[in-house]
Amino acid sequence: MALIVQKYGGTSVGDLDRIRNVAERVARTFDQGNDVVVILSAMSGETDRLLDLAGKITPFPDKREVDMLVSTGEQVSVSLMAVTLQSMGYKARSMLGHQAEILTDNRFTRARILGIKASRIKALLAEKHIVIVAGFQGADANGDITTLGRGGSDTSAVAVAAALKADKCEIFTDVDGIYTADPNICSKARKLERISYDEMLEMASLGAKVLQIRSVEFAKKYDVPIHVRSSFSEEEGTMVVYEDANMEKVVVSGVTHNKNEARITLSKVPDRPGIAMQILEPIAEAGIGVDMIIQNTRAGNLTDLTFTVPKSDFEAALEIEQKIAEKIGAEDVVGDKNIAKVSVVGVGMRSHSGVASKMFAALAAENINILMISTSEIRISCVIEEKYTELAVRTLHTAFGLDESI
Amino acid sequence: MALIVQKYGGTSVGDLDRIRNVAERVARTFDQGNDVVVILSAMSGETDRLLDLAGKITPFPDKREVDMLVSTGEQVSVSLMAVTLQSMGYKARSMLGHQAEILTDNRFTRARILGIKASRIKALLAEKHIVIVAGFQGADANGDITTLGRGGSDTSAVAVAAALKADKCEIFTDVDGIYTADPNICSKARKLERISYDEMLEMASLGAKVLQIRSVEFAKKYDVPIHVRSSFSEEEGTMVVYEDANMEKVVVSGVTHNKNEARITLSKVPDRPGIAMQILEPIAEAGIGVDMIIQNTRAGNLTDLTFTVPKSDFEAALEIEQKIAEKIGAEDVVGDKNIAKVSVVGVGMRSHSGVASKMFAALAAENINILMISTSEIRISCVIEEKYTELAVRTLHTAFGLDESI
Numbered sequence: 043m044a045l046i047v048q049k050y051g052g053t054s055v056g057d058l059d060r061i062r063n064v065a066e067r068v069a070r071t072f073d074q075g076n077d078v079v080v081i082l083s084a085m086s087g088e089t090d091r092l093l094d095l096a097g098k099i100t101p102f103p104d105k106r107e108v109d110m111l112v113s114t115g116e117q118v119s120v121s122l123m124a125v126t127l128q129s130m131g132y133k134a135r136s137m138l139g140h141q142a143e144i145l146t147d148n149r150f151t152r153a154r155i156l157g158i159k160a161s162r163i164k165a166l167l168a169e170k171h172i173v174i175v176a177g178f179q180g181a182d183a184n185g186d187i188t189t190l191g192r193g194g195s196d197t198s199a200v201a202v203a204a205a206l207k208a209d210k211c212e213i214f215t216d217v218d219g220i221y222t223a224d225p226n227i228c229s230k231a232r233k234l235e236r237i238s239y240d241e242m243l244e245m246a247s248l249g250a251k252v253l254q255i256r257s258v259e260f261a262k263k264y265d266v267p268i269h270v271r272s273s274f275s276e277e278e279g280t281m282v283v284y285e286d287a288n289m290e291k292v293v294v295s296g297v298t299h300n301k302n303e304a305r306i307t308l309s310k311v312p313d314r315p316g317i318a319m320q321i322l323e324p325i326a327e328a329g330i331g332v333d334m335i336i337q338n339t340r341a342g343n344l345t346d347l348t349f350t351v352p353k354s355d356f357e358a359a360l361e362i363e364q365k366i367a368e369k370i371g372a373e374d375v376v377g378d379k380n381i382a383k384v385s386v387v388g389v390g391m392r393s394h395s396g397v398a399s400k401m402f403a404a405l406a407a408e409n410i411n412i413l414m415i416s417t418s419e420i421r422i423s424c425v426i427e428e429k430y431t432e433l434a435v436r437t438l439h440t441a442f443g444l445d446e447s448i
Numbered sequence: 449m450a451l452i453v454q455k456y457g458g459t460s461v462g463d464l465d466r467i468r469n470v471a472e473r474v475a476r477t478f479d480q481g482n483d484v485v486v487i488l489s490a491m492s493g494e495t496d497r498l499l500d501l502a503g504k505i506t507p508f509p510d511k512r513e514v515d516m517l518v519s520t521g522e523q524v525s526v527s528l529m530a531v532t533l534q535s536m537g538y539k540a541r542s543m544l545g546h547q548a549e550i551l552t553d554n555r556f557t558r559a560r561i562l563g564i565k566a567s568r569i570k571a572l573l574a575e576k577h578i579v580i581v582a583g584f585q586g587a588d589a590n591g592d593i594t595t596l597g598r599g600g601s602d603t604s605a606v607a608v609a610a611a612l613k614a615d616k617c618e619i620f621t622d623v624d625g626i627y628t629a630d631p632n633i634c635s636k637a638r639k640l641e642r643i644s645y646d647e648m649l650e651m652a653s654l655g656a657k658v659l660q661i662r663s664v665e666f667a668k669k670y671d672v673p674i675h676v677r678s679s680f681s682e683e684e685g686t687m688v689v690y691e692d693a694n695m696e697k698v699v700v701s702g703v704t705h706n707k708n709e710a711r712i713t714l715s716k717v718p719d720r721p722g723i724a725m726q727i728l729e730p731i732a733e734a735g736i737g738v739d740m741i742i743q744n745t746r747a748g749n750l751t752d753l754t755f756t757v758p759k760s761d762f763e764a765a766l767e768i769e770q771k772i773a774e775k776i777g778a779e780d781v782v783g784d785k786n787i788a789k790v791s792v793v794g795v796g797m798r799s800h801s802g803v804a805s806k807m808f809a810a811l812a813a814e815n816i817n818i819l820m821i822s823t824s825e826i827r828i829s830c831v832i833e834e835k836y837t838e839l840a841v842r843t844l845h846t847a848f849g850l851d852e853s854i
Contacts, residue, residue: 058505096528114520114523118498120516122502124516125502140591
C-alpha cells in the first residue's frame with residue numbers, strides 16, 4: 043500500500059519490553075500491507091554511558107573515536123529489534139549507517155548527510171523484509187563512522203524517507219505532537235493538527251525540542267511529510283508539511299520561549315566602520331554561537347551593542363568582551379543571565395500586518411518590559427526579564443486567539 | 449625497527465585502568481622504534497552480556513543479527529584504547545573489521561577469513577600511527593558484519609600479522625605461556641620456550657585453551673611467529689614457530705587431557721559395507737562432531753562400533769543411535785560420560801619409535817585401563833576412565849622426562 047518510515051527514540055527502546063512494544067507497532071503497520079523501514083536511536087542512557095567512559099579518560103576525546111564509540115548504541119538497538127521481529131515470525135534485517143549507504147561529510151560528532159543510496163534497503167523491501175536502520179550514524183568517504191549530533195536519528199529518518207521517496211515519515215517520541223505553546227506552563231496550549239516546515243523550523247530553533255532542526259530542513263527540501271506522534275498511544279499527532287492556504291488564515295500558530303540565552307552589552311563604543319566585527323569575531327572564533335544582535339546609536343559618535351549567547355557560554359563570552367572593551371575603548375561591559383526570549387510564530391504573518399504591535403501591546407498590558415526585539419518573515423521574538431516568561435507565554439497565547447479550538 | 453602485532457584479550461582490557469596498562473605497554477613497544485598494530489577483544493563480560501540480551505528475546509536468535517550485536521563489544525574497546533593512547537600524546541586510530549578490509553565468508557558467528565587487504569592500516573602505519581583493530585570481526589562480501597567464533601581475536605591478530613608481513617605476533621593473555629601439562633593438575637609442569645605449529649595444533653584441539661586453533665593454522669600457513677605471553681608480566685612466554693632440529697630431539701613436548709567427551713558403543717552390529725556410514729551420518733546431520741571412531745570385528749559376521757562425541761551432545765547422540773540400532777539390528781547401545789582422553793604430543797615422534805608402548809606401559813603400571821586408542825603422526829591419545837585423569841597426566845609427564853628442566 044504505502045512505504046512508511048518510522049523513527050523511535052531512545053525512551054521507546056529503553057529495555058527489552060519496550061523494544062517488544064515497538065516491534066508490535068511496527069508489525070501492525072506491516073500487517074496493514076505497508077512496506078516499513080524503522081530507524082532507531084540507542085537505548086536511553088546508553089549514549090551518555092559511553093560518552094562518560096571516554097570522558098573519564100580525557101575531557102576532550104578525539105571526535106572520530108567518540109563517533110566510533112557512541113555509534114555502538116544504535117547498533118545494539120537495531121540488532122535487538124531485528125531479533126525481536128524475527129521471534130514474532132517476521133522477516134527483518136538490521137542495517138548500519140554505512141550499510142544503508144548514508145554518506146556524510148567528515149565533521150565527526152556533527153556530520154551532515156551528503157547523500158543516501160539505500161540500494162540494499164530497497165532490495166530488502168522488495169523481498170518483504172522489515173528493514174531496521176541505525177539512526178544517528180553514517181559514514182564519510184573514507185568509510186569512517188560519523189554521527190549526526192544530538193537528535194540526529196530524526197534526520198536519519200527523514201533522509202532515509204527522502205531517499206526511498208516514502209509516503210510518510212513517522213517520528214515516534216515521548217510527546218504526542220507539536221503544541222501551540224509548552225503545556226507545562228500554558229494549560230490552554232492545544233496540539234496542532236498541522237504545521238508548516240517553516241513554522242516548525244522557527245519553533246525548533248526557538249527551543250521546542252521535539253525535532254532536530256536539520257531533519258525539518260531535510261524534510262522541507264525533499265518534501266517529506268513528517269508525522270510527529272507518541273510511541274505510547276495510538277492517537278494522531280501533528281503533521282509537519284508544506285504550508286497551504288488554510289494555514290495562512292491563522293496569523294500565529296504558536297508561542298515559544300527559550301530560557302537558555304544570556305545577553306552581553308558593550309556601551310559607549312566609539313562608532314566606526316568594522317566595530318561590530320571587532321566585537322563579535324572573537325566570540326565566533328571561540329566557537330560560541332551568537333543569536334540576536336542589536337546596535338543603537340548614541341550622541342557623540344558613540345554606540346551601544348548588545349548580543350545574546352547560550353547561557354553555558356556566558357562566562358567565557360563575558361571574559362572575551364572585557365578584553366575587547368579595553369582594546370577598542372568602550373566604556374563598560376555588562377552581562378545579564380536572567381533573560382528569556384518569547385516568540386510568536388506563524389506563516390500567516392506574511393499576509394497579515396499589525397502582529398508586532400499587537401504583541402508589544404499585549405506584553406505592555408501586563409507591565410512586561412521588552413529588552414530586545416528581533417524578527418523574521420514568520421516570527422517576532424522579544425527578550426524579556428526571565429521571571430516574566432510564563433506570564434508572557436500565557437498572555438500571548440490568549441492574545442493571538444490560540445486558547446480556543448479552531 | 450620491526451612491525452609488531454599485539455593482541456590483548458578481554459581480561460586485559462576489562463576496565464579503564466587495565467586499558468591504560470595495555471596502552472602503556474603498547475606505547476613502550478612503539479617508543480622502542482617499532483610499528484605497532486594492536487588487536488583487541490571486547491571488555492571481559494561484554495560479549496556474554498550482549499548474547500544474554502538476545503537470548504532473553506529468543507533461544508535461537510538469527511546469527512547475522514547476533515554478529516551485528518556482539519561486534520559492538522570490540523568496537524567499544526578499540527575506540528577507548530585509541531582515546532587513551534591519544535591522551536598520552538600518541539597518534540592512534542581505531543579500525544573495525546570492515547575498515548581493515550578483513551573479508552570473511554558469510555557463516556555468521558563462526559566465519560572464516562578469506563583475505564585481508566589492510567591498505568588503510570599500512571597507510572596509517574606509514575604516518576606513524578598506532579593502529580588499533582577490532583578483533584573477532586570481519587565483513588562478508590555484502591558488507592555484513594561477521595564474527596570468527598570464540599577466541600576469534602587470536603585469528604584476527606595472526607591474519608593481520610600475515611597480511612602486513614609482521615615480524616612478530618604477540619598474543620597477550622592471562623597465562624604466561626604454553627605448558628608441558630596443565631599446571632593445575634601437574635605441579636611439575638614447565639613452561640615451554642618454543643613449540644612447533646603442529647604440536648600447538650594438536651594441543652589446542654586436545655583442550656589447551658590458550659589459542660584458537662584457527663589462528664595456529666593461519667600462522668603455520670603464512671609463517672607468522674606467535675609469541676604467547678602474559679599481559680600482567682614482562683616475562684617471555686612461549687614462541688610458536690616452525691619446527692627445527694632441536695625440537696625433534698625431544699620425543700614428547702607435552703601431555704594434554706580432555707574431559708569434555710563421552711563415548712557411545714553399538715554392539716553386535718551386522719557387519720556389511722556402509723554400516724559405519726549408516727551409524728554416523730545421522731550424527732553429523734544433527735550437527736554433532738565425532739572425534740574418535742573405533743570398530744572391532746567379532747565372530748559370526750558381527751562388529752562393535754564405538755565413537756566419542758562432546759559431552760554436551762551426548763544425550764542427543766544416544767537418542768539418535770537408539771533408533772539407528774533398531775533399524776540396523778544392532779543388539780545394544782551403551783553410552784558412557786565418565787571418560788577422559790589423555791594424550792602425549794611431540795614432533796619428535798616422527799623420528800622416534802616405541803612412544804606408544806612406553807605410554808601404554810606407564811599407564812598399565814598405575815593400573816589405568818585403556819578404553820580407546822587413536823594416533824596421529826605426532827600424537828598418541830588414550831581414552832581412560834575419567835577418575836584417573838590427573839594420575840595419568842602426572843604419570844605420563846614423569847615417564848616422558850618432562851619433569852626436569854632441559
